[in-house]
Amino acid sequence: MPDKLKIALLGCGVVGTQVARLLTEQADDLASRVGTPLELVGIAVRDLSVEREGVDPALLTTDAEALVAGADVVVEVMGGIEPPRALILRAIEHGASVVTANKALLAQDGPTLYAAADAAGVDLYFEAAVAGAIPIVRPVRESLAGDTVRRVLGIVNGTTNYVLDRMATDGLDLDQAVKEAQALGYAEADPTADVEGFDAAAKAAILASLAFHTRVSIDDVQREGITSLTADDVAWAAGTGHVIKLLAIAERNTGDDGTEGIQVRVHPALVPADHPLAGVRGAFNAVFIEAEAAGELMFYGRGAGGAPTASAVLGDVVSVARHRVLGGRGPVESSYADLPVLPAEAARTRYQVRLEVADQPGVLAQVAAVLAEHGVSIEAVRQTPAPDEHVARLLITTHAASERALAGTVEAIAGLDVVRAVVSVLRVEGA
Numbered sequence: 001m002p003d004k005l006k007i008a009l010l011g012c013g014v015v016g017t018q019v020a021r022l023l024t025e026q027a028d029d030l031a032s033r034v035g036t037p038l039e040l041v042g043i044a045v046r047d048l049s050v051e052r053e054g055v056d057p058a059l060l061t062t063d064a065e066a067l068v069a070g071a072d073v074v075v076e077v078m079g080g081i082e083p084p085r086a087l088i089l090r091a092i093e094h095g096a097s098v099v100t101a102n103k104a105l106l107a108q109d110g111p112t113l114y115a116a117a118d119a120a121g122v123d124l125y126f127e128a129a130v131a132g133a134i135p136i137v138r139p140v141r142e143s144l145a146g147d148t149v150r151r152v153l154g155i156v157n158g159t160t161n162y163v164l165d166r167m168a169t170d171g172l173d174l175d176q177a178v179k180e181a182q183a184l185g186y187a188e189a190d191p192t193a194d195v196e197g198f199d200a201a202a203k204a205a206i207l208a209s210l211a212f213h214t215r216v217s218i219d220d221v222q223r224e225g226i227t228s229l230t231a232d233d234v235a236w237a238a239g240t241g242h243v244i245k246l247l248a249i250a251e252r253n254t255g256d257d258g259t260e261g262i263q264v265r266v267h268p269a270l271v272p273a274d275h276p277l278a279g280v281r282g283a284f285n286a287v288f289i290e291a292e293a294a295g296e297l298m299f300y301g302r303g304a305g306g307a308p309t310a311s312a313v314l315g316d317v318v319s320v321a322r323h324r325v326l327g328g329r330g331p332v333e334s335s336y337a338d339l340p341v342l343p344a345e346a347a348r349t350r351y352q353v354r355l356e357v358a359d360q361p362g363v364l365a366q367v368a369a370v371l372a373e374h375g376v377s378i379e380a381v382r383q384t385p386a387p388d389e390h391v392a393r394l395l396i397t398t399h400a401a402s403e404r405a406l407a408g409t410v411e412a413i414a415g416l417d418v419v420r421a422v423v424s425v426l427r428v429e430g431a
């Protein structure tokens, strides 16, 4: 048994500071759990002069490469693609186990890192990369390894969930809610990665790879953010018994030509108010899984923040450290299924389409005819008066239709003389 394990920490920001704190404060407990002491041997940072609360300045270094070379376990919480990618590969080359929270890197180039870890026989763990503190990587990879996952629906971005929640509860418009999220430290000064769905898409790619034992990169994920949503959309959703959530969705599906594959997408969707995901408020995250034998499961908690994310990182550190003490490594990424990612247009969902139309005889029939021509089946139609007496508002809910059929339908409806505006088109999920 090693007399101690040397831990190198790369990055000392929001997450790194908390990882350093927990490693120090809980040193005795961690040593008992692992079976040997964990010694934090250094922390790589950019700027040595920045004061970091609770962090021993003597541990700081700007030479990340040298730090990595002498470590048993490397914890990467720098963020970004380079230098983390090169540093992780170097750590693996030196035989270190790696723990990372870096969803962007894993979603872009995970397979290279997994292959390197396999070749070296070391662990590469990343619980914090998806839904922060929520145990989701380990349950999907290990607890559900004997089951067949059909579908994963996740609220995996806390910032957008906070924004949508504020729009729903207090009628804020998007900009106001984003400003509030920034003031609370949820959203970055540049909120693009969150509001345009890039962060959720990275997590969707990682979740899909794990759930379906295949390789999905962020480029395979169909992505749409929340920036086109209005306070009116959110209010309408409530009026029809739904809440709007930004969902990361990964599901098994069959393509038009009968090919078995998966679909992975991120977009806002109407979720029925009685669905467990509808109750996920504020900046919380949740992942809802439908598996063949297990049925429905939901994992809920904090998806971000220094301490919650550090909790997931430390859990991984203990796991990989235990493996080193016992000899060997933990379960690896399985990627035997080789399921293709199907084209987005073949995805089938229910839709709500809101229109403003001329309030005159035959309008409903014309609109219904377009839907019929495109093979889109209507589930319900609701008409409400508009402030202008010559205009009516129509809310059409469809049965499941393909994205392709729906797009053609909406284009044709928009071209009808009697249609003043297509107000919104939203998918309905989880019904």
Ligand SMILES: NC(=O)c1ccc[n+]([C@@H]2O[C@H](COP(=O)([O-])OP(=O)(O)OC[C@H]3O[C@@H](n4cnc5c(N)ncnc54)[C@H](O)[C@@H]3O)[C@@H](O)[C@H]2O)c1
Residues within 6 Å of the ligand: 010, 011, 012, 013, 014, 015, 016, 044, 045, 046, 047, 064, 076, 077, 078, 079, 080, 082, 083, 101, 102, 103, 104, 128, 129, 132, 303, 304, 305, 306, 309
């Ligand atoms: N903050 C969260 O809530 C959260 C949640 C889940 C996952 N993550 C992930 O954790 C990682 C870290 O996030 P964070 O919020 O702590 O970021 P941060 O910006 O607060 O901290 C990053 C740290 O890394 C250092 N760093 C960056 N590049 C460096 C370089 N080239 N050399 C040396 N030091 C360098 C920075 O100086 C900073 O100290 C990211 O991959 C992020 O996606 C964060």
Ligand SMILES: N[C@@H](CCO)C(=O)O
Residues within 6 Å of the ligand: 156, 157, 158, 159, 160, 186, 194, 199, 303, 304, 305
């Ligand atoms: N920006 C992310 C945090 C970490 O992924 C969120 O709002 O959930």
Ligand code: NA
Residues within 6 Å of the ligand: 127, 128, 129, 130, 131, 132, 133, 134, 135, 136, 137, 312
């Ligand atoms: Na997690």
